[in-house]
Amino acid sequence: ARVGPRSSEAFRRARDVFPDGTTRVTIERDPTPRYVSHGAGAYVFDADGRRFLDLNANFTTLIHGHAFAPVVSALEQQLRDGTCFANPTEKEIDLAALICERVPAIERIRFCNTGTEAVMFAIKAARAWTGRPGIAKIEGAYHGAYDWVEVSQSSTPANWGSRDDPNAVTFYRGMPDSVLFDVVPLRFNDPQRATELIGRSADLLAAIVIDPMPSRAGLIAPDPEFVSAIQAAARRHGILIISDEVLNFRQGYAGAAARFGLEPDLYTLGKIIGGGLPIGAIGGRASVMAAFDAGQTRPAVPQGGTFSANPMSMTAGLVAMQHLDEAAFARLEQIGDLLRSRLMHAIERRQVAFSVTGAASLFRIHPKRLPPRDFREAFWSKSEAAVMTELTRFFTAEGIVLPNGAAACLSTPMGETEIDLIVQVFEHFLSDRAQRMEW
Numbered sequence: 001a002r003v004g005p006r007s008s009e010a011f012r013r014a015r016d017v018f019p020d021g022t023t024r025v026t027i028e029r030d031p032t033p034r035y036v037s038h039g040a041g042a043y044v045f046d047a048d049g050r051r052f053l054d055l056n057a058n059f060t061t062l063i064h065g066h067a068f069a070p071v072v073s074a075l076e077q078q079l080r081d082g083t084c085f086a087n088p089t090e091k092e093i094d095l096a097a098l099i100c101e102r103v104p105a106i107e108r109i110r111f112c113n114t115g116t117e118a119v120m121f122a123i124k125a126a127r128a129w130t131g132r133p134g135i136a137k138i139e140g141a142y143h144g145a146y147d148w149v150e151v152s153q154s155s156t157p158a159n160w161g162s163r164d165d166p167n168a169v170t171f172y173r174g175m176p177d178s179v180l181f182d183v184v185p186l187r188f189n190d191p192q193r194a195t196e197l198i199g200r201s202a203d204l205l206a207a208i209v210i211d212p213m214p215s216r217a218g219l220i221a222p223d224p225e226f227v228s229a230i231q232a233a234a235r236r237h238g239i240l241i242i243s244d245e246v247l248n249f250r251q252g253y254a255g256a257a258a259r260f261g262l263e264p265d266l267y268t269l270g271k272i273i274g275g276g277l278p279i280g281a282i283g284g285r286a287s288v289m290a291a292f293d294a295g296q297t298r299p300a301v302p303q304g305g306t307f308s309a310n311p312m313s314m315t316a317g318l319v320a321m322q323h324l325d326e327a328a329f330a331r332l333e334q335i336g337d338l339l340r341s342r343l344m345h346a347i348e349r350r351q352v353a354f355s356v357t358g359a360a361s362l363f364r365i366h367p368k369r370l371p372p373r374d375f376r377e378a379f380w381s382k383s384e385a386a387v388m389t390e391l392t393r394f395f396t397a398e399g400i401v402l403p404n405g406a407a408a409c410l411s412t413p414m415g416e417t418e419i420d421l422i423v424q425v426f427e428h429f430l431s432d433r434a435q436r437m438e439w
């Protein structure tokens with residue numbers, strides 16, 4: 001068995017209460033998920049007492065690792081002071097001010113509880129601003145569970161349509177067709193077609209929703225020409241740009257758009273800004289964010305939420321972000337560069353069919369000789385998927401959690417020791433495999 005008896009037993013109980021035994025589709029299982037007992041810094045411990053270097057970090061959330069001491073002590077105090085109120089607390093102003101100060105384009109911000117909600121409210125604000133219903137999005141990109149952004153993440157190539165004119169593909173049986181009419185899928189890094197497709201449907205489009213480096217679609221950097229094309233098309237047609245940085249805000253002190261020269265009207269944030277507690281945020285130009293302003297009557301877009309801006313999330317987020325100063329980002333960038341270059345070096349030395357993408361503290365290993373340039377190129381054949389399963393299992397056996405098909409990440413408690421370990425295990429995998437099979 002790949003997991004211990006405690007995890008097996010837990011999964012037996014879980015299957016009686018959850019459809020398929022889990023309560024998050026994203027949980028990795030092979031076929032049994034590994035139940036965790038606790039985490040400490042860069043490591044997680046499973047219910048059977050095994051320790052793993054955690055390169056998942058709850059899907060890139062825990063940029064300081066598990067149970068970060070300053071967050072823990074701040075939360076202990078907040079727990080005693082109460083966990084949620086019907087009134088605002090000053091904590092929310094502190095976290096908002098920190099983010100607004102770091103990202104000049106975020107003049108106003110609102111908090112919610114998840115990235116899904118953030119994306120939903122940002123799209124609603126863009127609709128209110130433009131009076132149009134639709135969005136353009138990158139084929140294969142993940143933005144949470146709001147119907148419009150779920151479109152075109154099909155893992156069935158037959159559904160994709162042509163490269164020049166990707167199909168808007170439903171995400172679940174029964175999804176209203178009307179959703180499809182309001183979504184224009186774009187191929188990543190194809191500036192000319194993006195310009196044409198946006199132009200063709202401009203009357204319909206409220207926003208272009210773009211994660212500058214969509215992780216599920218390959219964690220691939222945008223070409224400068226693509227960024228300029230998106231920017232120009234948006235400006236020409238009065239369409240807003242929503243930079244979904246729920247995951248990629250961790251790319252730098254001012255986030256990912258700043259890194260790639262994109263100038264969004266709205267941002268969606270989540271993950272790291274909650275310090276390990278649930279969070280989401282919508283931020284952007286004051287004029288657009290005015291959609292949430294109730295003024296004397298009712299806002300264009302009412303946005304509330306029982307737990308929105310709860311002081312636990314605000315406290316954890318504030319402390320975590322305060323510890324993420326420019327030096328911390330520079331260090332993460334440096335160990336990320338080191339890791340990616342050492343992995344690529346190992347690949348080149350053996351001339352094997354792998355490549356590495358990513359930036360800052362994020363990376364993805366692809367079972368492809370050339371780094372993919374979009375979702376279609378990043379998509380795995382059956383045999384490539386088998387290679388990745390083998391790679392993930394090998395890492396697990398060596399005590400490292402390596403996300404399979406999603407972004408892997410480094411965190412501030414990691415250093416050269418952890419980089420050495422990751423590279424060693426990867427090299428070990430390559431030589432082990434080289435002995436068993438032909439490349």
Ligand code: PMP
Pocket residue numbers: 059113114115116117119142143144145211215244245246247248270271279280
């Ligand atoms: N957008 C992006 C880019 C994401 O990576 C995610 C989560 N992985 C979401 C939105 C949804 O966030 P949440 O899981 O907090 O709803």
